[in-house]
Amino acid sequence: MIDIQISENPLVPQTCQDAVADPSAGGAVIFLGTVRNQTKGKKVIKLEFESYVPMAVKEMHKIAETIVTKWGALHVSMHHRIGLLEVGEIPVIIAVATAHRQAAFEACQYAINTLKETVPIWKKEIFEDGAVWVSAHP
Amino acid sequence: MKIKIVPFGIAKEIMQGSNITLDLDVSASIADLKKILKEEYPDFERLNSLKFAINENYEADHFQMQEGDEVVIIPPVSGG
Numbered sequence: 462m463i464d465i466q467i468s469e470n471p472l473v474p475q476t477c478q479d480a481v482a483d484p485s486a487g488g489a490v491i492f493l494g495t496v497r498n499q500t501k502g503k504k505v506i507k508l509e510f511e512s513y514v515p516m517a518v519k520e521m522h523k524i525a526e527t528i529v530t531k532w533g534a535l536h537v538s539m540h541h542r543i544g545l546l547e548v549g550e551i552p553v554i555i556a557v558a559t560a561h562r563q564a565a566f567e568a569c570q571y572a573i574n575t576l577k578e579t580v581p582i583w584k585k586e587i588f589e590d591g592a593v594w595v596s597a598h599p
Numbered sequence: 600m601k602i603k604i605v606p607f608g609i610a611k612e613i614m615q616g617s618n619i620t621l622d623l624d625v626s627a628s629i630a631d632l633k634k635i636l637k638e639e640y641p642d643f644e645r646l647n648s649l650k651f652a653i654n655e656n657y658e659a660d661h662f663q664m665q666e667g668d669e670v671v672i673i674p675p676v677s678g679g
Contacts, residue, residue: 494679510678513607513671516655517678541678553679573679581652581671582678583608594609595677597646 463525464538467514467582472540472551481536481558488562490569494553496546506587510543510552513581517541520580524572532568534559539572541582552584600625600666602632610649610672613642623664630660632670647675 464480474493481489496508525537538556546552555572559565576582584595602621606614623631629651637643650673651658657673664670 511608512678513652513655513673516652516671519655577677577679579676580678581607581673581676583674584677584679585608594612594674596675597609597677599645599647 462536463522463529464536464540465518465521465525466540467512467517467521468540468542469544470542472542472554474551474554477538477540477554477556480538481556483535483558485560486535486558487560488565489556489558490562490565491554491556492569492573493551494573496548496550496552498548500586503588505548506589507548508546508552509585509587509592510541510546511583511585512541512543514543517580517582521576524575524579527575528557528568528572532557532559532564532571534564534568537568537572539576541576541580543582600627600664602627602664602667603669604632604636604672605669606672606674608674608676609646610643610674613640614672625666626663628660629658629662629664629670632664633660636672649674 521539528534536558540554557565557568652671
């Protein structure tokens with residue numbers, strides 16, 4: 462089962478855990494991204510996430526389908542939040558359940574790495590004295 | 600032909616927030632569009648990457664647009 466969501470509401474890890482629960486799974490790896498309080502020593506106040514939602518959902522589906530095909534995942538749940546997030550909040554959750562744990566670790570890492578490369582979501586770091594779109598410039 | 604341009608993220612700031620409609624030569628490609636945008640908005644040159652999507656799919660430089668297409672500008676993504 463593939464469960465993809467982009468939401469303006471706080472993400473709930475238990476929801477993703479429940480989405481990948483399966484009696485034939487030997488384990489589930491759940492990655493939680495969290496908003497860090499600094500970037501290169503500069504204090505971050507908030508993050509703002511923007512997305513081209515229909516395409517982001519499509520690209521996240523592609524990642525999940527690859528995980529099912531390549532790692533034999535039983536279930537994949539990927540939730541991403543958009544809007545304004547405070548330090549400590551969760552912008553992304555990825556849960557992968559597989560028969561054996563090694564595949565779940567690898568697949569989960571693939572998912573977050575690929576999401577950061579292909580999914581049309583943009584993050585703006587808001588500092589005390591301004592804001593920067595992450596990764597925009599060299 | 601008329602092509603609607605929809606920017607996201609920093610592209611929206613570079614274009615001062617606006618969706619615009621461009622009148623391009625028939626069968627203009629993504630490469631042609633990229634050139635026109637970089638001439639009009641030189642700040643696009645400074646980005647790490649500049650991609651384009653039509654119908655929610657990334658399209659490469661050689662892709663030829665059609666009248667009425669909506670082209671989404673995808674600056675460097677940074678989700679997660």
